[in-house]
Amino acid sequence: MSEPGTNHGIPRSSHRDAFVETAAALGARVCRDAMWADGRCNWIGPAMEPMEGRWRQVYKVFGPDLYGGTSGVALALSTLYRSTGERLFRKTALGAMNHALGRAEDIEPHFRMGLYSGWFGIAIAGLRAARLLDDQSTYDRTVRLVDRLAEVQPDTSNCDLLAGCAGAVIGLLVVHNELPEDNRRDNRFVELAMRFGDALVGSAIQAETGWSWGDLYKPESGAFGNLTGYSHGAAGIGLALLELSRITEEARFQEAGEAGFRHERHWFDPEKGNWPDLRNPELSGGPRTDAPSFMNAWCHGAPGIALSRLRSYQILTCATCRQEAETAIDTTVKNLYGNSEMSQGNYSLCHGLGGNSEPLIYGAEVLARPELFARAEQVALGGIDTYAAKRITWACGGPGGLETAGLMLGLAGIAYFYLRMADPVQTPSVLIFTPAA
8 A cells, every 4th residue: 555645655756846847958959959851850869780790889860669769759758748738849759750650661570579679669659649649640640550560470589578579578468558448459469469478488498597588598609698687688578478477367478487587596696686798798899708797777687677576576476576676676776876887877768877767666666665766866866966957968878978869778768767757657667568457
């Protein structure tokens, strides 16, 4: 039961006005940099792309995706319009969503199943933007994309949450919830989600230490093993399977999800209180090492794994999941500011202080620990003091911290973080999607 003066177990912030003002200033900067043509708008920004076997920095126009594209910007600006009523945010959100829906075909078929990279994220952003903006045209065009989701087939060469089959599972379950009942057409999206879930179960690498996904366990990959973590590893895949089991009551999905968490327990480092980043370091231009490194971010490491375990604790009421969530939150807090090589120095959602505050916000609700929300408030106020008060450019999550407009790496996502701090009940997380039953 929530305490008096709380929303769903999350304390109300006394800094709400400052947080909305900060989000509005960030949103205005995003709108200022929009490039317009024929009722659509887009942005140019730094990005990382694979070239000659390594990730390299490029500058490019945004695609339509949720992670770094125009649908993510549209979702943030739509939420900002809901909070402020500022017409510029509505106009730019519609222009960004028009671009995303008009360019969805640009996404290669291999990536269309992704939650953050593909059609499912665009569909969620479009449905939410249409509701927040009260725009029938956006809704109608999004439904046409939703009707094409059945074209996307499972591809087990990519199983993760960000761009693969696990993201499709979550995306389909969320789309099912977001549509009005008369447009759901029975359980077609749940049935599609089961198809992707069965592909995950069938493609798992099964070992005594747990189940994992991918081929990074092979020596020739140069990696240390199949990945842990939320966006690309077993935490996100396992949680997607648990969500599917909760809705379908199919035991095979729960068993597979729990087996994925066992894989992560095998790799857990109690001294660091964290789970390693098992990727080949040479792909990012780093030197070859004898042991994996550690990150403290939504994408890799404790903060993202905290989200997976908090949600799993809600689903399973599992004491081990709660214990792992608390360990991951403790590690996140210890590494918020400059305490180790795992600390983050920007405010982005993917691998910055904005994203690392999400397990504190969510943990305050799930674990009934209001002090976690107070800690997130300190992070948010620190950003205002460091950047807004001094009128300097916010550090983003891309190469060199350069400014960009996108949701997961840029100003739109930082604005969303401040809106979430201002009203976490009315501003649902974009770092963990929780389908209703």
